[in-house]
Amino acid sequence: MSTLGSARKRDNKAAYLFLLPWFAGLVLITAGPVTASLVLGFTDYNLIQPPEFNGLENITRMLGDQRLHHALGVTFKYVLISVPLQLAAALGLAMLLDRGMRGLAFYRSAFYLPSLLGSSVAIAVLWRQIFGAEGLFNQLLNLFGITGRGWISDPDTALSTLIVLNVWTFGAPMVIFLAGLRQIPVMYYEAAQVDGASRWLQFRRITVPLLSPIIFFNLVLQIIHAFQSFTQAFVVSGGTGGPSDSTMFYTLYLYQRGFHNFDMGYASALAWLLLIIIAAFTAINFWAAKKWVFYDD
Structure with a gap:
């Protein structure tokens, strides 16, 4: 019995030894910076002088920060339009x-x-060229006698180009949808065809209910990903969020406050606000999932 116990202890030591790099990364790369940002969110810190505790002043500033409110509006619009379109394209192709x-x-x-x-700098640069005043998109429109515009430089259309870019990156959810579709028994469709159900009715009554857990999974992941979008807006607007702040994503505004204005205390508070917003959207999705997500059990 003692021999078995000592063998288990040796196995545990070996397991802890192999897990040590992961624990070190968790503490030094994740938990440490996250805790530090939480503390800095209640300070006035400019990266040069030592941080000074200022209580709830950063939260009060958020309430009156009109540019922050505009960035939230742009981000919400981007998420609420691009994610459904992206999932629809992914499901259709799947x-x-x-x-x-x-x-x-x-x-x-x-x-x-x-x-x-899609989230690389190279693609963002390419996107800026495609939708520029002399870009490929306008050249295609000219073939049909349609006069183009500077889609990136127009405040009315700049955000739309980024939405199109996000929809274009439908590959990951498409592969997941395809795997889910392969798990739906063919006999359900065969029985529906015998009963005279149309393809649209089969889609509504068979595909969507049985695929609803996959739809829910993709929805949560893509919403989180959309809220974290940064590179596209940064490269397309040259880091300004322009024109006229039409591409001022929340993450880009956070970056400007922290690394342009060196207002790291306020930027840390903004980062935690983003975490709360994403958590709230995720919680709402999990609550609503009880009403439309179908599980076999």
């Missing part, structure tokens, strides 16, 4: 690929590729 076609592996990889590149 259903198309689920029917089976020659070269399926190639198409699946090709459609997934934008998800890997």
Whole structure:
């Protein structure tokens, strides 16, 4: 018995030894900075002088910060429009690929590729060129006799180009949808066809209910991802959030306060506000999921 106990202790020591790098990363890279940002959120800190405790002053500043309110409005608009469109495109293409076609592996990889590149600096630079005044999009419009505009430089359309970019990165949710569609038993569709159900009725009564856990999973992930979007707006607007703050995402405003104005205390408070907003959206989704997400059990 003692031999077995000593063997277990040796196994535990080995396990802890292998887990040590992960615990070190958790403390030094995640838990430490998160705790520090929480403390700094209640201070006046400019990265040069030592932080000074200022109580709830940063929270009070948020209530009267009109540019922050505008950034919240831009971000909410971006999330509420781009995420549903992205999921709709992902589900539509997943259903198309689920029917089976020659070269399926190639198409699946090709459609997934934008998800890997969409948040990169290179794609953001390319996007700025495509939707510029002399860009590819306007050249295509000229072929049909339509006069284009500077889509990136126009406050009315600048955010729309970023929404299109986010919708274009539908590859990751599409692959997940495709895996979910493969798990739906074919006999359900066969029985529905025997009863004379149309394709639309099959989609509403079979595909959506049985795929609802996957839809919910993608919805939560893509909302979180959309709230964290930064690179696209930073590169397209040159870091200004322009034109006229039309692409001023919340994360970009946070970056400006922290690294342009060196107002790190206020930026830390903004970061925690973003965490609260994302947590609230996630909690709402989990509450609403009880009414529309269907599980086999």
